Amino acid sequence: MAKNDLFYRNFELSDDEVRAITVENRAIDLSFSSEMPVQRWYGIEILSHNPGAIVRGRAKAILFNHNPDRIIGKFSNESYEEGKGRGRAGFDETDEGNLALSRVQSGSLRGVSVGYSVEKFRKLQPGEEYKLATGTIKGREDIPVYIAEKWSPREISLTPIPADHTVGIGRDATRSLDGIEIEEGTPPVTADTDTIHNDGGQREMDEKEVTTRIDDAVKAAVGQKDATMKKVFDRAAAAGQEALAFRLFAEGKSEDEITDAIIAAQAKERGNPTNGGEGEEKQTNERKLEDIDDETFVRSLTNPTVMVLD
Secondary structure, three states: OOOOOOEEEEEEOOHHHHHOOOOOOOEEEEEEEEOOOEEEOOEEEEEOOOOOOEOOOOOOEEEEOOEEEEEEEEEEEEEEEOOEEEEEEEEOOOHHHHHHHHHHHHOOOOEEEEEEEEEEEEEEOEOOEEEEOOEEEEEOOOOOEEEEEEEEEEEEEEEOOOOOOOOOOOOOOOOOOOOOEEEEOOOOOOOOOOEEEEOOEEEEOOHHHHHHHHHHHHHHHHHHHHHHHHHHHHHHHHHOOHHHHHHHHHOOOOHHHHHHHHHHHHHHHOOOOOEOOEOHHHHHHHHHHHHOOHHHHHHHOOOOOOOOOO
């Protein structure tokens, strides 16, 4: 396993939560997890809050900005209901605890970030239904959907910059799937796939044959799309344009079209529009995007756009 195998999701303290802090209790109740879909480089990730999905008791302390040497206080009252994880952050009567408490009350320390590890994913097949604590979802054709069926919060941090609740990856996390068990779901069998013609007649296929045929077709299609998506996001990550690349990819745009759009977006942000796809700046950007390697891609993936499932 890599040195840092945590994933991260970000939230923000509400005004009501902050107002609940008093000098006497020196504690705040907060929400730190949900079933909100989050875009990762490998697909859509959802943390199941079904009974048995969460391994509890591994997060013990509240940290400042994920720094294990800067302990703010104690994490307690871990609970899960209605698709959300909740707990209590108590502030120690130490320099770190007092500083964090005053910064939360002043509004400069409002971000909540949970670092968690996943032991098992379930990868949904297109059309496959899965029941979560907050409702039922379906696997998608355009991008793989991964359900974390066994995961555990490892650390809770307060961060100085309020988090965007629609994003969920920390900059320095190692987001590799190595070491995670991935169970492939079974796609639903339709009327068109449960029989085949043979010599002008019709025979029923047994369940194993149906599953094998569908699995082979889906794996081939998904494998090809995953490879294309990885290449596109290699380029987009270097330019900070993951959301744009994902949207265009979902619309069926080609690699060249997405690359041109990324370059144009960069130029627009700099106040220097491209000239019909020509010019020295575009050529330089194209070389930079082509030269990005996998290690740089993993390090640079940050703040993906949440995709709300249909």
